[in-house]
Amino acid sequence: xxxxxxxxxxxxxxxxxxxxxxxxxxLTLGLSILIAMMETVYVMTRRPIWRDMTKFWGxxxxxxxxxxxxxxxxxxxxxxxxxxxxxxxxxxxxxxxLAIEGLMAFFLEATFVGLFFFGWDRLSARAHLVVTWLxxxxxxxxxxxxxxANGWMQNPVGSAFNVDTMxxxxxxxxxxxxxxxxxxxxxxxxxxxxxxxxxxxxxxxxWYMLKGRHxxxxxxxxxxxxxxxxxxxxxxxxxxxxxGYALTDNQxxxxxxxxxxxxxxxxxxxxxxxxxxxxKERVTRYAVHIPWAMGLIGTRSLDKPIEGIEELVAKAxxxxxxxxxxxxxxxxxxxxxxxxxxxxxxxxxxADLGYALLLKRFVADPREASEAQIKEASWTTVPHxxxxxxxxxIMVLCAFVLLAVFAVAFWHTMREEEAPRWxxxxxxxxxxxxxxxxxxGWFVAEVGRQPWIIDGVLPTFLATSELGVxxxxxxxxxxxxxxxxxxxIEVKLMLAAIRKGPDISREVxxxxxxxxxxxxxxxxxxxx
Amino acid sequence: MIDFLFDYAxxxxxxxxxxGLLLVGFAVTDGFDMGVxxxxxxxxxxxxxxxxxxxxxxxxxxxxxxxxxxxxGAIFAAWPALYALSFSGFYLAMFLVLAALILRPVGFKYRxxxxxxxxxxxxxxxxxxxxxxxxxxxxxxVGNTLRGVPFLFTGDLRPIYEGNLFGLLNLVALYCxxxxxxxxxxxxxxxxxxxxxxxxxDRSRAIGTKAALATAALFAGGGALVWLGVLGGYRVxxxxxxxxxxxPLGKTxxxxxxxxxxxxxxxxxxxxxxxxxxxxxxxxxxxxxxxRPGWTFVASKLGVAMIVTTVGVAMFPIxxxxxTHPGHSLAVFDASSSRATLRNMLVATAIFMxxxxxxxxxxxxxxxxxxxxxxxxxxxxxxx
Numbered sequence: 001x002x003x004x005x006x007x008x009x010x011x012x013x014x015x016x017x018x019x020x021x022x023x024x025x026x027l028t029l030g031l032s033i034l035i036a037m038m039e040t041v042y043v044m045t046r047r048p049i050w051r052d053m054t055k056f057w058g059x060x061x062x063x064x065x066x067x068x069x070x071x072x073x074x075x076x077x078x079x080x081x082x083x084x085x086x087x088x089x090x091x092x093x094x095x096x097x098l099a100i101e102g103l104m105a106f107f108l109e110a111t112f113v114g115l116f117f118f119g120w121d122r123l124s125a126r127a128h129l130v131v132t133w134l135x136x137x138x139x140x141x142x143x144x145x146x147x148x149a150n151g152w153m154q155n156p157v158g159s160a161f162n163v164d165t166m167x168x169x170x171x172x173x174x175x176x177x178x179x180x181x182x183x184x185x186x187x188x189x190x191x192x193x194x195x196x197x198x199x200x201x202x203x204x205x206x207w208y209m210l211k212g213r214h215x216x217x218x219x220x221x222x223x224x225x226x227x228x229x230x231x232x233x234x235x236x237x238x239x240x241x242x243x244g245y246a247l248t249d250n251q252x253x254x255x256x257x258x259x260x261x262x263x264x265x266x267x268x269x270x271x272x273x274x275x276x277x278x279x280k281e282r283v284t285r286y287a288v289h290i291p292w293a294m295g296l297i298g299t300r301s302l303d304k305p306i307e308g309i310e311e312l313v314a315k316a317x318x319x320x321x322x323x324x325x326x327x328x329x330x331x332x333x334x335x336x337x338x339x340x341x342x343x344x345x346x347x348x349x350x351a352d353l354g355y356a357l358l359l360k361r362f363v364a365d366p367r368e369a370s371e372a373q374i375k376e377a378s379w380t381t382v383p384h385x386x387x388x389x390x391x392x393x394i395m396v397l398c399a400f401v402l403l404a405v406f407a408v409a410f411w412h413t414m415r416e417e418e419a420p421r422w423x424x425x426x427x428x429x430x431x432x433x434x435x436x437x438x439x440x441g442w443f444v445a446e447v448g449r450q451p452w453i454i455d456g457v458l459p460t461f462l463a464t465s466e467l468g469v470x471x472x473x474x475x476x477x478x479x480x481x482x483x484x485x486x487x488x489i490e491v492k493l494m495l496a497a498i499r500k501g502p503d504i505s506r507e508v509x510x511x512x513x514x515x516x517x518x519x520x521x522x523x524x525x526x527x528x
Numbered sequence: 529m530i531d532f533l534f535d536y537a538x539x540x541x542x543x544x545x546x547x548g549l550l551l552v553g554f555a556v557t558d559g560f561d562m563g564v565x566x567x568x569x570x571x572x573x574x575x576x577x578x579x580x581x582x583x584x585x586x587x588x589x590x591x592x593x594x595x596x597x598x599x600x601g602a603i604f605a606a607w608p609a610l611y612a613l614s615f616s617g618f619y620l621a622m623f624l625v626l627a628a629l630i631l632r633p634v635g636f637k638y639r640x641x642x643x644x645x646x647x648x649x650x651x652x653x654x655x656x657x658x659x660x661x662x663x664x665x666x667x668x669x670v671g672n673t674l675r676g677v678p679f680l681f682t683g684d685l686r687p688i689y690e691g692n693l694f695g696l697l698n699l700v701a702l703y704c705x706x707x708x709x710x711x712x713x714x715x716x717x718x719x720x721x722x723x724x725x726x727x728x729x730d731r732s733r734a735i736g737t738k739a740a741l742a743t744a745a746l747f748a749g750g751g752a753l754v755w756l757g758v759l760g761g762y763r764v765x766x767x768x769x770x771x772x773x774x775x776p777l778g779k780t781x782x783x784x785x786x787x788x789x790x791x792x793x794x795x796x797x798x799x800x801x802x803x804x805x806x807x808x809x810x811x812x813x814x815x816x817x818x819x820r821p822g823w824t825f826v827a828s829k830l831g832v833a834m835i836v837t838t839v840g841v842a843m844f845p846i847x848x849x850x851x852t853h854p855g856h857s858l859a860v861f862d863a864s865s866s867r868a869t870l871r872n873m874l875v876a877t878a879i880f881m882x883x884x885x886x887x888x889x890x891x892x893x894x895x896x897x898x899x900x901x902x903x904x905x906x907x908x909x910x911x912x
Contacts, residue, residue, distance in 0.1 A: 088612040
């Protein structure tokens with residue numbers, strides 16, 4: 001039978017390593033673009049301060065990038081290590097975007113990141129700029145292919161189960177690439193990375209402004225970060241991930257769980273701004289509603305209903321029953337590969353095979369499941385409502401606070417007036433918000449996918465490797481220790497580099513020594 | 529004409545060749561990075577010497593490492609059963625490799641951020657582990673692959689591995705670990721002899737000569753172990769369906785000591801591959817002695833490539849034999865992805881691999897020249 005401890009530990013390890021990896025990736029995504037933009041200004045204007053800015057933010061980028069790469073190595077191999085059945089079951093589809101990520105994106109990024117740091121004296125300014133953009137492009141392509149892979153887990157298009165190889169195989173690779181869930185996720189995730197980098201640059205620049213240090217550099221960085229941050233935050237909110245949530249039963253279930261919407265409401269549905277979901281009674285207590293908002297967010301319309309949890313569970317039950325037929329046909333095919341009748345029967349109900357596999361949690365052979373077990377299994381299609389409900393709201397709250405910070409910052413830079421000190425303080429306080437939003441966003445997307453590892457195709461509890469749990473205890477302890485130590489070192493180095501500040505080239509120093517007061521006095525204090 | 533390329537049997541063989549190409553690419557590029565890591569405490573004693581050694585690979589190790597990442601991705605995409613079985617089977621060994629490799633990026637990047645000698649000494653250890661441990665474990669993994677590992681598939685094709693870490697640490701496999709360690713130390717020394725300067729070069733040449741001779745001797749000894757039947761041997765005994773479904777349960781395989789020599793006996797020209805695997809390291813040893821760094825590095829590259837290729841040629845068409853259920857062994861004709869995926873991936877590779885090779889060559893050209901103590905001092909904090 002299924003070893004649920006093994007499953008939980010495997011999930012814990014994946015969550016730990018993915019969440020940790022994803023502390024570094026968003027900053028890499030956004031900072032690479034910001035650095036490339038700064039260097040573009042340098043090459044176009046040849047003002048050396050922009051080169052100094054590129055190099056300074058490049059140093060911070062490098063400290064962050066090293067850990068992103070280091071922890072990314074784990075991700076590439078962890079599917080095989082901990083999720084062997086998954087890897088075999090869907091590798092035909094899921095492996096391809098990962099391999100193309102290596103071919104198209106990671107090679108580009110990793111090859112040129114070396115030249116970015118070591119090539120300043122070996123390349124012309126233009127050639128170096130090209131190198132920087134290729135590095136940034138590689139980073140962002142990387143996100144595209146990873147999200148194509150993840151999008152397929154959420155919405156497995158372009159594929160079918162092959163009874164002869166006992167696995168999912170690709171039928172339409174273009175559909176896998178053009179998967180609307182993947183596209184929505186790509187835009188959402190990359191924008192979130194840009195927000196993260198913008199908040200980082202804005203916060204560090206604000207700190208320099210408050211201290212009156214490196215004002216020329218900080219002021220320019222502040223301007224770029226506020227504009228970039230405002231645009232990215234708008235993109236992250238407007239082009240939210242939930243555009244894909246109307247597509248499949250499980251995506252609908254995720255939406256209903258986020259919303260703690262137990263029953264289908266007449267359109268357009270309200271958005272529950274706050275409430276306490278009660279799992280036992282299946283109601284949401286103390287709910288505060290915002291009329292229409294959910295219908296608009298979830299369906300982009302006023303007349304399409306958003307289905308509630310109970311209705312979706314009833315649908316799942318039907319699919320489980322149909323899936324049992326597929327399971328039965330598959331067993332007959334395994335016994336006799338030439339059984340044409342069984343193959344035809346399988347073709348009719350194969351789309352629901354995964355639903356029958358949900359029963360394996362309760363019974364070895366789904367065909368022998370009792371009515372009560374079928375009912376119970378249909379309720380396992382509901383992800384954990386309270387945690388999704390709250391993490392989603394915290395994520396959204398973070399996004400709106402950031403929007404306010406960027407909007408105010410941008411407004412001040414546009415008016416070319418002296419920015420107030422409280423704005424700088426606010427920008428520093430807001431620095432952790434993107435990371436909180438991003439980690440919770442990952443949680444919403446992946447916990448909301450449960451109980452499936454592949455939506456409607458394969459339950460998570462069936463997907464693990466057959467490992468003794470002691471292996472998992474060892475590696476979880478090992479990763480926690482290693483990652484914990486590295487995190488402490490990284491943060492210390494980052495803070496030290498920020499405290500040390502940029503290496504300002506002599507020509508820039510000379511320039512600002514004569515014109516102490518900046519032309520656009522954003523700073524409140526002159527340089528020390 | 530193109531149709532012939534997209535035939536399922538052809539695709540499978542092409543992807544077997546590409547798998548080999550990726551592993552060779554990994555071994556000849558990231559191989560010298562690992563070698564430099566393993567050599568670091570021996571060829572460079574003072575801080576500035578270590579910085580010279582580290583900065584010879586500073587700008588390129590990251591790109592080189594992608595061969596490893598891409599290898600993982602390509603095995604996932606083209607040989608999903610192999611990906612599932614090997615990484616879950618070699619679970620703790622794989623964890624050790626990952627932990628060691630994780631130390632590398634941070635070691636390179638963080639080491640020079642502080643002047644503190646204790647800080648730097650710790651990162652030197654990290655870089656040493658990041659080089660030596662994977663170099664050893666990869667060889668151990670190859671040794672176990674040649675011997676066969678205990679696994680089976682259930683009727684649902686759920687991979688079940690029946691061994692553990694200690695089963696992997698057998699003497700024969702550890703011997704193979706020594707082969708790969710010696711080989712990558714030779715390769716790292718050849719790189720340093722070409723790219724470093726001063727005393728680091730002298731020490732690299734001295735150690736490199738010994739490592740190259742050891743590589744040739746140990747590799748030849750490995751051949752003897754195969755001859756004696758200690759190092760595995762499996763043979764497919766049922767008729768092979770090259771275009772059949774990828775289901776490893778439909779064939780029979782027997783353990784047959786010495787079967788890894790069958791391909792060489794059938795096609796004697798193939799003996800050239802292991803012959804070069806011995807001759808090229810010997811040539812590298814001569815190159816070290818004669819102080820011809822360019823030639824030494826080419827010979828070392830060739831040696832590494834041929835040693836890796838020998839394993840593939842010996843085992844074809846088997847990828848990973850099962851010692852407990854030989855019939856469940858993974859083979860080129862029954863462990864691949866679907867025809868559509870192999871075709872899609874081939875198209876992607878045909879587009880991107882030439883680009884990768886082109887821009888990698890350009891980067892190496894830009895970085896051409898030796899790294900010396902003066903050049904490191906001059907670069908200051910912008911060098912590692």
